[in-house]
Amino acid sequence: MRGDNVVSKKIDLMRAALMAVAFLLVIGLSATSILAAGPGSVTMTVTAVGKKDVSPPAVTKDDVQFFLNKERTQVAGWQRGEKLYLAVLIDDSLDSAVALQWGDLKEFFNAQPPTTYISVAYARNGTAMLAQDFTNDHQLAAKALRLPLGAGAFSSPYLALLDLMKRWPSSEDRRSILLISSGIDYFRGNFPTSPDLDSTIERAQKQNINVWSIYSPDARHRARRFFRISRAQSNLSQLSEETGAESYYLGTGAPVSFQPFLDEIAIHLSNQYLLTFRGNGGTKGRFERAHVTTELPNLEFFAASQVFLPAVH
Numbered sequence: 001m002r003g004d005n006v007v008s009k010k011i012d013l014m015r016a017a018l019m020a021v022a023f024l025l026v027i028g029l030s031a032t033s034i035l036a037a038g039p040g041s042v043t044m045t046v047t048a049v050g051k052k053d054v055s056p057p058a059v060t061k062d063d064v065q066f067f068l069n070k071e072r073t074q075v076a077g078w079q080r081g082e083k084l085y086l087a088v089l090i091d092d093s094l095d096s097a098v099a100l101q102w103g104d105l106k107e108f109f110n111a112q113p114p115t116t117y118i119s120v121a122y123a124r125n126g127t128a129m130l131a132q133d134f135t136n137d138h139q140l141a142a143k144a145l146r147l148p149l150g151a152g153a154f155s156s157p158y159l160a161l162l163d164l165m166k167r168w169p170s171s172e173d174r175r176s177i178l179l180i181s182s183g184i185d186y187f188r189g190n191f192p193t194s195p196d197l198d199s200t201i202e203r204a205q206k207q208n209i210n211v212w213s214i215y216s217p218d219a220r221h222r223a224r225r226f227f228r229i230s231r232a233q234s235n236l237s238q239l240s241e242e243t244g245a246e247s248y249y250l251g252t253g254a255p256v257s258f259q260p261f262l263d264e265i266a267i268h269l270s271n272q273y274l275l276t277f278r279g280n281g282g283t284k285g286r287f288e289r290a291h292v293t294t295e296l297p298n299l300e301f302f303a304a305s306q307v308f309l310p311a312v313h
Helices: 002-037 096-111 138-142 157-166 197-206 226-242 259-269
Strands: 041-050 064-068 071-073 077-080 084-091 116-124 127-135 174-181 209-215 272-278 286-294 299-302 306-309
Touching: 041 174, 041 259, 041 306, 064 272, 084 127, 084 157, 096 138, 096 259, 116 138, 116 157, 127 138, 127 157, 157 174, 157 197, 174 226, 197 209, 197 226, 197 306, 209 226, 209 259, 286 299
Parallel strands: 084 116, 084 174, 174 209
Antiparallel strands: 041 272, 041 299, 064 071, 064 286, 077 272, 116 127, 286 306
C-alpha cells in the first residue's frame, strides 16, 4: 500500500508539472498576442520572393529586419498568411477580346485554396459594380466573368478602386485586389499621373491591401498614342509597387496569355506573411516610410512603401 501511495504521489506531481508548463505556455502566447495586437499595433502584408526563379524558403521572425524611416524597428509578430480576400476588379472599358483570357482566369480561381475568398466587380463610371460577393466557391466566382461593355463604359480605374476599398470592411486577414485595366483615367487624365493615383495608393496602404495589376488595352486602343498608353502603364506600375504587389504587361498591346502572369501571382499569394509592429502616429496618425529586408540568400520581399501609424491617445 505504501508503494502505491508513492507512485500515486509521483503521478500527481508529474500532472502538476505538466499543468504548470501548459499554463506558462498559454501565458507566453497571450503576452505575444497582446504585444502584436495591442493599442498602436500595425499589421502589413509581406510577400517573400525567391530571386533568380528560386522558390522562397520558409521565413521566420528572426530572419526579418524591419525599418521605419531607416530606423530599425522591432517586429512584434510574424505569421504565415492563411485566409485571403481577393477582389478581382475588371475595367468595363476593355476591348471585348480580353474575354479570351477568362479561361486562364477561371483556372486561376479554381487553383486557389479553400481559404481564399474571391469577389468579382466591374469598374464603370468611377464605381465598382459588384457581380459576385466574396466566396470560397471558386466556380461560383468564375460565373461572374462576362464580356466588358467596351467603348460605352470609359471611366477611371482609380476612382473605382477607391470606391471598392471604401466599402471593404476592416479585417486582420490578408487582402488583395487584382485589377485588370488599361490604366487610363478617362475622367481626369494621366498627365503626368492620374490626380487620384496618390489617394488610391494611400488608401490601399492604410487598409493593408496589395493591388496587383494586369494591363489590357481598352476598346479604343488602336486610336491611342504610345505616350498615353505608356503613362497609363506607369501609373499601374506605381500603384502595384507602392502597395506591395506587382504590375504585369508586355509592350502596349494585348498579352497573348494571362497565364504566366496569373501563375506568378498565385506563387506570390502562397508566400505571404503578416508582419505586426508597434507604432505611434501621434494625435492624428501619419504615414511613415517602411522597408523590410533579410540576410537570407536569394530572397527579397514585396511590401508597401509606407505604412499608416494610427493615432494613439
